[in-house]
Amino acid sequence: MNVSIVMPQLGLTMTEGCVSDWLKKPGDPVHKGEPLFVVSTDKADMEIESPADGTLGIPIVGPGQVVPVGTVLAHVESSAETLTTAPLIVAPPLAEPSSAPREKASSAALKAASTRNSAELRKGLPPASPRARRLARQLGIDIGSIRGSGVGSRIVEEDVRRVASELRARRYASSDHRKLIAEAMVKSVQTIPHFSLRVEACAEQWLSQYEGLRPQIAAKTGRKLTLTDLFLKALGVAVLETPAINTVWAERDGLPRSEVDLGLAIATDRGVVAPVIRNVATLDLAEIVSRREGLVDQARARRLSLDDLQGGVGTLSNMGMYRVDDFQAMIDPKQSFILAVGKIAHRPWVVGATLTVRPTVRLNLTVDHRVADGEIAARLLEKLCGLIENPAPILES
Numbered sequence: 001m002n003v004s005i006v007m008p009q010l011g012l013t014m015t016e017g018c019v020s021d022w023l024k025k026p027g028d029p030v031h032k033g034e035p036l037f038v039v040s041t042d043k044a045d046m047e048i049e050s051p052a053d054g055t056l057g058i059p060i061v062g063p064g065q066v067v068p069v070g071t072v073l074a075h076v077e078s079s080a081e082t083l084t085t086a087p088l089i090v091a092p093p094l095a096e097p098s099s100a101p102r103e104k105a106s107s108a109a110l111k112a113a114s115t116r117n118s119a120e121l122r123k124g125l126p127p128a129s130p131r132a133r134r135l136a137r138q139l140g141i142d143i144g145s146i147r148g149s150g151v152g153s154r155i156v157e158e159d160v161r162r163v164a165s166e167l168r169a170r171r172y173a174s175s176d177h178r179k180l181i182a183e184a185m186v187k188s189v190q191t192i193p194h195f196s197l198r199v200e201a202c203a204e205q206w207l208s209q210y211e212g213l214r215p216q217i218a219a220k221t222g223r224k225l226t227l228t229d230l231f232l233k234a235l236g237v238a239v240l241e242t243p244a245i246n247t248v249w250a251e252r253d254g255l256p257r258s259e260v261d262l263g264l265a266i267a268t269d270r271g272v273v274a275p276v277i278r279n280v281a282t283l284d285l286a287e288i289v290s291r292r293e294g295l296v297d298q299a300r301a302r303r304l305s306l307d308d309l310q311g312g313v314g315t316l317s318n319m320g321m322y323r324v325d326d327f328q329a330m331i332d333p334k335q336s337f338i339l340a341v342g343k344i345a346h347r348p349w350v351v352g353a354t355l356t357v358r359p360t361v362r363l364n365l366t367v368d369h370r371v372a373d374g375e376i377a378a379r380l381l382e383k384l385c386g387l388i389e390n391p392a393p394i395l396e397s
Helices: 079-085 096-122 130-139 157-191 204-221 227-240 285-300 374-389
Strands: 002-006 016-022 035-040 045-049 054-056 066-068 072-077 194-202 247-250 253-256 262-264 266-268 271-273 314-318 337-341 345-351 354-368
Touching: 130 157, 194 204, 194 374, 204 227, 204 285, 204 354, 204 374, 227 262, 227 285, 227 314, 227 337, 227 374, 266 285, 354 374
Parallel strands: 262 314, 314 337
Antiparallel strands: 002 072, 016 035, 016 066, 035 045, 054 072, 194 354, 247 253, 266 271, 337 354, 345 354
């Protein structure tokens, strides 16, 4: 019996999807629950599992095609049906008299291949046929990265073509995902009237509190506390105490939110995704660390669902681990703001009438002007700076 593989509906608002990659080839055995193909959205790539055991048939929808939800993409032929319908081929026994010449020919071929391989290895080259080397040079592929399938593990032309095909598929999938991200960013610029505010806060107490909390969180949870966790907590509390900005624009009006759900920008090998941490303001640090680690692992394993990526009011993007002092980020089309956090560094700082040097952090808040004006955004940043410069009340809770 054939089982249909269809384009899944990964979220309530999803009407179509793009198959960016098939993880199995036609004829490959598949098992129920095993990743079978990848669906791309503007937010993430998600691996979709096989619904049944069997053998993958020829895909009806290839990589890069966008189709409606429910479209049949391929079929999985059950193992039982494959076994009963496939012809059983049994090789006849070799005649005894003819085995000796074949063994001699095989032995001669192995000896010749071994001689060629040894000569190539002495020159520091992997064993490969001349045609394979010429093709690898033409395609710009490092032949040392290819595993040979020929006699004595020698690289043959087919090995080079296989690697070239895999590289093309990866590049295609990556560029396809980048196109979806580009479309979302163009939509953000074209549909959101935005503005940005930038502030600098002294992070001396922030760092001191962080260093004191690290061993406590490690002892309590076995997990590593990061500065991102602290920024998530502070931003959540600041939004909760500035309720006017805890709103998303829907249709022609703002839609107030009762909980503070924040996205977190996470870098993966396929681009940046921003899964949502729910009700951040009420979570303690240990809970934030746990949820942040889980989402990072899911994002990098391409295991996020659309539900993980929807429903945030704003996003935190922290680039403090890089040499980025400050930057302006772009709002997700379905959110109201994004906070860009730069690195914490020692910079000039005035205390009273004295110029000193203190660790500071620069924050850039970009806001949807339909939801909030400059005064509301300024109040949010004022609240956030106050929490960074005096973090004890929220970080010890």
